[in-house]
Amino acid sequence: MTTQTQNKIVNDVNITQLGETIHNVRQDPQLAAFKARAKNKWISGTFNKITIDDYYLAKEEQKHKQSFQINADEPPILLGQDRGANPVEILLGALSGCMTTTLAVYSAVQDLKVESIQSEYEGDLDLQGFLGIREDVNTGYNEIRVKFKVKGDATEEQIREMVKKSPVYDTLIRPIKIKINVEKE
Amino acid sequence: MTTQTQNKIVNDVNITQLGETIHNVRQDPQLAAFKARAKNKWISGTFNKITIDDYYLAKEEQKHKQSFQINADEPPILLGQDRGANPVEILLGALSGCMTTTLAVYSAVQDLKVESIQSEYEGDLDLQGFLGIREDVNTGYNEIRVKFKVKGDATEEQIREMVKKSPVYDTLIRPIKIKINVEKE
Numbered sequence: 001m002t003t004q005t006q007n008k009i010v011n012d013v014n015i016t017q018l019g020e021t022i023h024n025v026r027q028d029p030q031l032a033a034f035k036a037r038a039k040n041k042w043i044s045g046t047f048n049k050i051t052i053d054d055y056y057l058a059k060e061e062q063k064h065k066q067s068f069q070i071n072a073d074e075p076p077i078l079l080g081q082d083r084g085a086n087p088v089e090i091l092l093g094a095l096s097g098c099m100t101t102t103l104a105v106y107s108a109v110q111d112l113k114v115e116s117i118q119s120e121y122e123g124d125l126d127l128q129g130f131l132g133i134r135e136d137v138n139t140g141y142n143e144i145r146v147k148f149k150v151k152g153d154a155t156e157e158q159i160r161e162m163v164k165k166s167p168v169y170d171t172l173i174r175p176i177k178i179k180i181n182v183e184k185e
Numbered sequence: 186m187t188t189q190t191q192n193k194i195v196n197d198v199n200i201t202q203l204g205e206t207i208h209n210v211r212q213d214p215q216l217a218a219f220k221a222r223a224k225n226k227w228i229s230g231t232f233n234k235i236t237i238d239d240y241y242l243a244k245e246e247q248k249h250k251q252s253f254q255i256n257a258d259e260p261p262i263l264l265g266q267d268r269g270a271n272p273v274e275i276l277l278g279a280l281s282g283c284m285t286t287t288l289a290v291y292s293a294v295q296d297l298k299v300e301s302i303q304s305e306y307e308g309d310l311d312l313q314g315f316l317g318i319r320e321d322v323n324t325g326y327n328e329i330r331v332k333f334k335v336k337g338d339a340t341e342e343q344i345r346e347m348v349k350k351s352p353v354y355d356t357l358i359r360p361i362k363i364k365i366n367v368e369k370e
Contacts, residue, residue: 002206012229013231014264017264018264021316022316022317022318025316025318026318027312029318030310032312032313032316032318033309033310033312034192035301035307035308036271036273036277036307036308036310036313037305037307037308038274038277038278038305039281039304039305040281040282040285040303040304040305040306041302042285042288042289042299042301044196044197045198045290046284046286046289046290047197048289050278052270052274052275053276055260055271057312059321061242062260062262064270065260065267065357066267067271068256070255070270070275070282070283072281072285072286075240075249075250077242078242079198079203082249082250084253084282085255086240087281087282087286087351088279088283088353089221089240089253090237090255090275090279091280092221092222092278094223094235094273095272095363096223096272097225097255097257097269097330098257098272098276099225101257101259101272103227103263104227104231104233105230105231107241114227116227117226118225119224119225120222120223121222121225122221122222123220123221124218124219124220124224125218125220125221125352126219127210127218127219127242128210128214128217129352129355130287131206131210132207133207133211133214138353138359139350139351140352140353140354140357140359141352141370142328142361142363143361143362143363143364144361144362144363145363145364145366146363146364146365146366146369147366147367147368150368150369151368151369151370155325155369156367159367160365160367163367164363165321166325167273167310167314167315167324167325167326168272168276168325170272170314170323170325171276171326172233172325172361172363173361173363175354175359176325176327176328177327177328177329177358178208178328178329178330178354179328179331180333180345181330181332182194182333182341182344182345183333183334183335183341184335184336185336
């Protein structure tokens with residue numbers, strides 16, 4: 001109870017806890033090493049199931065309070081049955097979650113109140129790449145457009161700078177190394 | 186009924202429909218222009234909700250059979266309440282769904298039967314970046330490791346080449362342009 005009344009909360013973000021975390025990480029940077037994970041199981045055709053469960057952080061193996069499942073599929077026009085979102089859509093979802101959380105947390109740190117955040121994401125793909133029709137066309141996104149509508153204290157310029165700190169945003173604007181290991185069973 | 190018996194299905198992928206799609210796109214490349222979308226609404230703190238609903242493909246606005254919702258949150262150690270997966274985990278989920286679907290479809294095209302596909306994803310983040318402790322540390326992933334376990338006809342080398350055609354994989358290994366528009370309400 002004592003702790004709770006002493007905690008400073010802005011935008012439902014516990015600024016006191018965040019300050020303690022930053023203090024602890026400054027003392028021991030290894031606490032900041034985060035290994036995020038996901039698993040996937042193919043069901044049939046374009047349908048597969050994602051499970052998010054455990055991770056490594058603060059020098060320990062950790063588990064979420066619950067295991068999260070996301071279904072991935074394609075719509076009928078892309079050979080599936082719409083039993084889940086398309087993985088390229090889920091990617092935009094990840095970007096949206098990350099930019100939104102970053103904005104709420106970074107605003108809180110600067111004591112800028114947020115009343116509402118809504119955002120829309122659109123990315124362009126040319127399926128000539130995936131369909132193998134043109135070798136010179138990338139299979140992935142060429143450009144992603146993001147539109148934020150925000151009610152709160154921060155200016156448009158502050159919002160633009162804060163959302164760019166998002167880890168998923170930062171991952172997408174840089175080339176990332178992906179190592180692939182394959183085992184036949 | 187007649188159509189169904191004529192359709193060639195491998196790995197639950199309709200190869201006949203895929204062939205027709207490729208034929209149509211060769212005649213009219215504009216059919217392959219795909220605009221994928223996601224929306225996000227901030228709820229509180231690190232909690233927000235992703236909605237995936239409509240997209241543009243085959244020169245038309247399209248709608249999924251159902252609207253897909255994904256909750257994003259952080260665990261308590263990262264200031265949240267575990268009401269959803271972390272956005273950086275959802276990103277790995279998107280990668281997993283895309284590599285898996287790509288493997289199933291590309292195998293089917295080459296008449297390589299797949300019996301099972303399981304995969305695991307792990308990415309490294311250094312939270313000193315996000316926490317603002319070190320300016321020289323990226324907020325996003327530095328490296329992602331992928332492990333596939335596959336039962337089926339394809340060789341390890343074929344699998345490795347096929348999964349690299351994944352649109353989300355291709356998006357992550359290249360730098361992507363993200364345009365941000367901010368509107369204050």
